[in-house]
Amino acid sequence: MPKTKTTPDYDIPPSHDIAPVDSFEDLDLDKRVLSGIRDMGFSTPSEIQKKALPYTLAGYDLIGQAQTGTGKTAAFLIAIFQRLLKDPKKSGTLPRALIITPTRELAVQIEREARDLGAHTGLTVTAIFGGVDYREQADTLRKGVDIVVGTPGRLIDYMKQGILKTAGVEILVIDEADRLLDMGFIKDLRFVLKKLPPLTDRQTLLFSATITFSVVEATYHFMKIPVEVSATPESITVEEVTQELYHVSRREKFRLLLGLIGRIDSTKILVFANTKSGVLMIKERLTRNGFSAQALSGDIPQRKRLKILERFMKGEIRVLIGTDVASRGLHIEDVDCVILYDIPQNPEDYVHRIGRTARAGKSGVAISLATEDDAYYLEPIEHLIGRKIPFRVAEESELGEESQMQPQHERERNRDRKTARRKRW
Ligand code: AMP
Numbered sequence: 406m407p408k409t410k411t412t413p414d415y416d417i418p419p420s421h422d423i424a425p426v427d428s429f430e431d432l433d434l435d436k437r438v439l440s441g442i443r444d445m446g447f448s449t450p451s452e453i454q455k456k457a458l459p460y461t462l463a464g465y466d467l468i469g470q471a472q473t474g475t476g477k478t479a480a481f482l483i484a485i486f487q488r489l490l491k492d493p494k495k496s497g498t499l500p501r502a503l504i505i506t507p508t509r510e511l512a513v514q515i516e517r518e519a520r521d522l523g524a525h526t527g528l529t530v531t532a533i534f535g536g537v538d539y540r541e542q543a544d545t546l547r548k549g550v551d552i553v554v555g556t557p558g559r560l561i562d563y564m565k566q567g568i569l570k571t572a573g574v575e576i577l578v579i580d581e582a583d584r585l586l587d588m589g590f591i592k593d594l595r596f597v598l599k600k601l602p603p604l605t606d607r608q609t610l611l612f613s614a615t616i617t618f619s620v621v622e623a624t625y626h627f628m629k630i631p632v633e634v635s636a637t638p639e640s641i642t643v644e645e646v647t648q649e650l651y652h653v654s655r656r657e658k659f660r661l662l663l664g665l666i667g668r669i670d671s672t673k674i675l676v677f678a679n680t681k682s683g684v685l686m687i688k689e690r691l692t693r694n695g696f697s698a699q700a701l702s703g704d705i706p707q708r709k710r711l712k713i714l715e716r717f718m719k720g721e722i723r724v725l726i727g728t729d730v731a732s733r734g735l736h737i738e739d740v741d742c743v744i745l746y747d748i749p750q751n752p753e754d755y756v757h758r759i760g761r762t763a764r765a766g767k768s769g770v771a772i773s774l775a776t777e778d779d780a781y782y783l784e785p786i787e788h789l790i791g792r793k794i795p796f797r798v799a800e801e802s803e804l805g806e807e808s809q810m811q812p813q814h815e816r817e818r819n820r821d822r823k824t825a826r827r828k829r830w
Contacts, residue, residue, distance in 0.1 A: 451476030453636035498549025499573030557593035663805025
């Protein structure tokens with residue numbers, strides 16, 4: 406009778422917990438990796454790094470619950486660098502590490518952090534995503550690169566053409582797994598995962614802001630038995646964010662925004678709206694009222710989006726307005742104020758929006774504006790974060806004065822409406 410196999414043929418994680426580390430020096434890291442950590446000014450590991458690195462450096466697969474802002478990128482990059490430096494190159498010019506991430510911006514940010522953090526390692530990294538020169542990225546891949554970070558669509562394109570070869574992948578990272586699934590990338594993710602070397606021949610790390618059943622289900626067959634660590638066990642709201650809420654009428658909402666932006670002493674303010682038209686309306690009216698503002702919506706060409714982001718990061722634009730899709734996972738330094746112009750319909754988006762501020766231990770404020778249109782979305786949010794958001798009713802003295810000139814898009818909309826009405830009659 407054939408023997409049934411009960412234990413997997415790889416090292417399963419120990420049944421006892423490996424103690425988190427308190428310092429990077431305790432991790433026995435390659436000195437080229439340590440130099441990068443020092444150059445970045447990271448004095449102590451963040452919570453997710455403390456908990457994940459003892460396992461990932463020992464070679465185990467891992468599921469980490471951590472949202473953007475917790476230092477998860479460095480957590481997986483350090484594991485990648487250490488692994489690639491420890492073993493000599495086996496695969497010629499083939500990529501040895503693959504990072505799958507949902508958005509182009511996130512891919513660019515990870516590439517940037519990998520270049521900075523890995524500056525002394527001699528390892529090469531490239532970001533692969535749609536919307537930019539296809540040939541340029543293909544050439545980089547053909548020349549050979551150690552670490553590839555990309556969005557699923559473009560990765561698959563190159564894989565199908567044989568330009569991106571995955572046979573040499575020793576370590577795989579699935580970043581923001583919940584968002585990959587939310588954005589409908591499940592099939593693409595499976596396609597990539599199936600083309601990789603067998604799970605026993607590689608290490609797989611998965612990070613997600615929330616570890617839902619669908620995340621685990623989608624990736625279960627592609628991972629060895631993983632260790633699970635969480636950086637935010639007690640509450641998923643970033644603790645350092647001061648949350649405020651204004652109740653205001655629909656009619657006065659924009660004036661409240663003007664008042665807030667006029668009063669807030671911050672050089673980088675991120676404003677979220679629920680719709681693209683809302684984003685454009687806010688941008689136009691803020692600009693007309695003398696504020697330096699830019700919109701970041703999904704349909705703006707990639708190059709332009711990156712340019713806008715860069716200018717915002719340099720402090721050349723004071724207010725950046727975006728929707729969730731456009732802004733998810735953005736890694737923007739020093740945003741100390743986030744304004745939720747609309748209350749998100751999906752409570753998890755609230756957590757992600759306010760998580761743009763108070764990153765990596767800094768403090769920040771998140772101000773939400775609720776009107777008769779969206780106040781009822783607050784209850785599920787407060788349920789999710791497990792607390793009531795302190796609120797106040799906006800007073801007349803807190804509202805800004807808006808320039809009376811009618812914005813162009815409103816003029817056009819009114820004109821279109823009039824024309825439509827005339828046609829109907
Ligand atoms: P992430 O969650 O990966 O988006 O990281 C958020 C920010 O934290 C980035 O600006 C990182 O450079 C920074 N960061 C990562 N690890 C550390 C650390 N150990 N100490 C201080 N900052 C860090």
